[in-house]
Amino acid sequence: MIEFWTILIIKTLVAFAVSMLIVAYSTWIERKVLGHVQLRYGPMRVGFHGLLQPIADGVKGFFKEELIPDNADKPVFLLAPIISIGAAITLVVVIPFGDTVTIMGHKIPLYLADLDIGILFVLGISTIGSYGGMLGGWSSGNKYGVIGGLRASAQMISYELPMALAVISVVMVSGTLSLVGIVENQAGLWNVVKQPLAFFLFIICGLAEINRTPFDMPEAEAELACGFNVEYSSMKFALFFMAEYCHMFVFAAMVTTLFLGGWYGPLLPGPVWFFIKTFAIIFFCVWERSTFPRYRYDQVMELGWKVLLPAGLLNILLTGLWMLVFNI
């Protein structure tokens, strides 16, 4: 019994530390990649090629002055970043980093929990995370914040549907809701080959869900002056950003898990493959950010409801027919 708890606690700590490290360093990756795309270097001064920049940023965040606006709804204002980061970190629980490994005679599965409803859990908790942005914008007592929060809620609702539809077709192919089961199902052929349209849909909707640039409506810098986090300062602001990057990591991990075969790959051990694929998706997130301009708000809604939702339904129909015809 003690052994079980020790392994669990160690595993939790390691997973937490690794995720936080990835979250911190995805800011570094973002700034570096954006810099190089724009023929700059990005951070160069703090440490070798700016490698200590995330730590410097964190220290700065802690020492900054903390402001709460007079007309803010104080409890909700304080709660919003906590909801945001809490939900984002909770998602790390179900990510399957790798297969079972044997360390000192103990069989240790490289995931914290293999929930039977894994993918539903991810969809549900990520929606709770969007409450953070919504409540934060709403409670700041600032019109930009309110508009940002409204946009956040509208966008979440619109893009959750096609995303869930894309996931459903994957679930139909795999026959299980458990993330570990879905990965094990891809041992032979990755889902990206079986479900290219769902992959495409999932990437687009995921980018909208994690508020990345063609869909960064809630914090459109040019129109809303940062939107929902406009009144936040110091570490509360940093928490929002950590939540955003944590969501990005979880999104990349979900793409890896659902479509790119999780930990499967030749030669290298499982977790290494998992992280290679995850970082490739994170790189893609930054890459497309540096390329695409932001959608107009009505265009975002139009794309979500008129294009992605029918495409998702069509994909489910096709998957169903395919399974019926070939009797899988």
Place this chain on the structure above:
Amino acid sequence: MMEKKDYVLNVSERRPEKGKYLLPLFKGLGYTLKNFFSKPITIQYPTERREVRPRWRGLHRLKVDEQGKLKCVACGLCAKICPPQAITIVPYEEEGGTRYPKEFIIDEIRCIFCGFCQEACPKDAIELTKVYDYVDYHREDFQFDIEKLKTPERFIFTGK
């Protein structure tokens, strides 16, 4: 006479059809990826410096001769010609008739770096160097005296 349609650009006619923007999206991705792998054009300023033109007019230097004495004879021509009157000279004459400046002060905040002083100088005693980034904490620190004017290069960043 040009027809109106030749020079009026109607943007709405050039707008692509629905769905035609898919290919340009991928072209854009290719362009940014190409940029990502090309070398940045940034000059890492304090450690690397942009090379300025040979005729660049920067901070002044008072030249010294082989014995290490100032070439300046305090004739006052530079102070006379200086358009913003940034140069102050207090001359001093020795017993034997040698003249040199007791004080030579240039107000580097007033100076407009026109270069008239180095052109007016009959003894080739003052010149403008290529140092363009000079910083200090107080306004008074920019009243450069003889010692400061001898070493304008001290502003160039050499440390780590």
